[in-house]
Amino acid sequence: MSAIRVLVVEDNPLIAADIEQCLTNINFHIVATAFTVNEAISELAAHTPDIVLLDINLGEERDGIDIAKIIAEKYQIPFIYITSYSDNATIERAKPTKPAGYIIKPFDERDLLAAIEIGLYNFSQRAIMSKSNITIEIVNKHISDPLTFREFEVLRAIYEGKTNQQMAKELFISINTVKTHIANLYQKLNVTSRTAAIALIRTWL
Amino acid sequence: MSAIRVLVVEDNPLIAADIEQCLTNINFHIVATAFTVNEAISELAAHTPDIVLLDINLGEERDGIDIAKIIAEKYQIPFIYITSYSDNATIERAKPTKPAGYIIKPFDERDLLAAIEIGLYNFSQRAIMSKSNITIEIVNKHISDPLTFREFEVLRAIYEGKTNQQMAKELFISINTVKTHIANLYQKLNVTSRTAAIALIRTWL
DNA sequence: TATAAAATCACCCATTTGGGTGAACGTTAA
DNA sequence: TTAACGTTCACCCAAATGGGTGATTTTATA
Structure with missing residues (x-):
C-alpha cells in the first residue's frame, strides 16, 4: 500500500510541525503544509492529496471552512477539521460541509491517526454506497x-x-x-x- | 428541544459512571446503562434511544460490534464506539458496521459531547440524503x-x-x-x- | 420597449409499458 | 408420484410514455 498523501493546512507552525512529526514516521506522506488560505488553494491544485487536515481558524478573513467548500466543490477529497475551541457557532457552521472527521485540540498522535484512518474509510464507503449495490x-x-x-x-x-x-x-x-x-x-x-x-x-x- | 435519549453500553462501572456524569448535566438523558450484551439488547427494545454509546470490549464472548449489528438491523439508531485504539484488528472489524463516530479512550467530556453531536448530525444527514437530495x-x-x-x-x-x-x-x-x-x-x-x-x-x- | 427565454398547451403517431389469462417445461420436495 | 414452484413463452388489450411539430402567453432583461 502506497503512503497516504496528506495536505496540512495550519497557520500555527508549531502545531503544523507537530502534525508532521506524528504522521511522517508511519504510513503517511505529507505532500505540503499550507499556512494560509491562498497557499492551501494552490497546494491543493498542485498535489491533489488523499486527505486534507484543515485548521478552521487561520487568523485571516477566510477560514478553513471556506477551503472546505472549495475542496467539496472542485476535488471531492475528504477533509478533517482541526478545531481548538468548542465554539458552538463555528461547529454549527462546519457541520453542513460534511467533514470526514473532527480533531479537537489538544490532540495526541493516537487521536490524529484514528481520525484520518476512520475519515478515509468512511469517505470511501460513502463513495461506494452512492454507486449501486442492490442485493x-x-x-x-x-x-x-x-x-x-x-x-x-x-x-x-x-x-x-x-x-x-x-x-x-x-x-x-x-x-x-x-x-x-x-x-x-x-x-x-x-x-x-x-x-x-x-x-x-x-x-x- | 427535548433531551437526547442515550443508551450507554459499558462493562466498566467506573467509565459508565463517568459518562453518565458528563452527559446528565447538559442536554442529554441517559435512558439506561447496560453492562452486558443481553442487557443492552433488552434496554434497546425497552427504550429505543436516540443514540447508543457502545464499548467494543465488554469482557464477554460477544462484544459491542455484535450489538452494533443488531442496532443496524432492527433499529437504525446511530451508535458511537468507545474504544482504546490499541487493537488494530478490532478497529478493522468495527469499521464496516458504519458507526456514527468513535471515541478513543481515554476521553474527556469535550470529546464525548463533540462525538455525540457530530454523530447525530451526520446520521440525520445520511437519512435525509438517502431520501432525495437532488438540487x-x-x-x-x-x-x-x-x-x-x-x-x-x-x-x-x-x-x-x-x-x-x-x-x-x-x-x-x-x-x-x-x-x-x-x-x-x-x-x-x-x-x-x-x-x-x-x-x-x-x-x- | 423590443427581444429572448421560459412556460404553457394541443395534436398526431409510434412504441413501450402495465394488466390479465393461459400454458408448457423442469426441478424439487413432500 | 403428485404438488408446488420457478422459468419460460404467447396473446390480447388498455394505458402510459416517447418523439415531433406548432403555437400562445408570461416573464425576465437588455
Whole structure:
C-alpha cells in the first residue's frame, strides 16, 4: 500500500510541525503544509492529496471552512477539521460541509491517526454506497413475498435504466418473459411502474 | 428541544459512571446503562434511544460490534464506539458496521459531547440524503445545456416515481405541458426514458 | 420597449409499458 | 408420484410514455 498523501493546512507552525512529526514516521506522506488560505488553494491544485487536515481558524478573513467548500466543490477529497475551541457557532457552521472527521485540540498522535484512518474509510464507503449495490437479500428483507432470482435480475436491470428489450437481449429470454417477471415483481413490491419500484428500492438501499 | 435519549453500553462501572456524569448535566438523558450484551439488547427494545454509546470490549464472548449489528438491523439508531485504539484488528472489524463516530479512550467530556453531536448530525444527514437530495445546481453542474426550474421540478418528480398524471396534478399544469418538459429535459440529459434519467442522476447524486 | 427565454398547451403517431389469462417445461420436495 | 414452484413463452388489450411539430402567453432583461 502506497503512503497516504496528506495536505496540512495550519497557520500555527508549531502545531503544523507537530502534525508532521506524528504522521511522517508511519504510513503517511505529507505532500505540503499550507499556512494560509491562498497557499492551501494552490497546494491543493498542485498535489491533489488523499486527505486534507484543515485548521478552521487561520487568523485571516477566510477560514478553513471556506477551503472546505472549495475542496467539496472542485476535488471531492475528504477533509478533517482541526478545531481548538468548542465554539458552538463555528461547529454549527462546519457541520453542513460534511467533514470526514473532527480533531479537537489538544490532540495526541493516537487521536490524529484514528481520525484520518476512520475519515478515509468512511469517505470511501460513502463513495461506494452512492454507486449501486442492490442485493436480493436487501430487497427480500423488506417484502413478505420474496423475489425469485430471475425477478431480482430483472428488477436490478430496471434500476439500472434498462428497457424490456435490452433485458431480453442481456438475459437471453423473450420480451414476453421479461414482462411476466416484471408483472410478478410489481405485485410483490406493490407498485405499478418502474419508477415507483426504483423509488421504493432507494428508500431501503 | 427535548433531551437526547442515550443508551450507554459499558462493562466498566467506573467509565459508565463517568459518562453518565458528563452527559446528565447538559442536554442529554441517559435512558439506561447496560453492562452486558443481553442487557443492552433488552434496554434497546425497552427504550429505543436516540443514540447508543457502545464499548467494543465488554469482557464477554460477544462484544459491542455484535450489538452494533443488531442496532443496524432492527433499529437504525446511530451508535458511537468507545474504544482504546490499541487493537488494530478490532478497529478493522468495527469499521464496516458504519458507526456514527468513535471515541478513543481515554476521553474527556469535550470529546464525548463533540462525538455525540457530530454523530447525530451526520446520521440525520445520511437519512435525509438517502431520501432525495437532488438540487437543480447538482444536475446542471453535469450538463452543458442547463435545465430550467420547471424542467427540474418534473425531473425530480420522475426521480420520485411519479407518473405524468400525478405531476400534472401536483404542478397545476396540463399533462401536455408535463410531456413537453420531459421531452426537453430528455434532450438535455441525452436520455430517452425515465429510468435512464434516474440512473444517470444517481451517478451524480 | 423590443427581444429572448421560459412556460404553457394541443395534436398526431409510434412504441413501450402495465394488466390479465393461459400454458408448457423442469426441478424439487413432500 | 403428485404438488408446488420457478422459468419460460404467447396473446390480447388498455394505458402510459416517447418523439415531433406548432403555437400562445408570461416573464425576465437588455
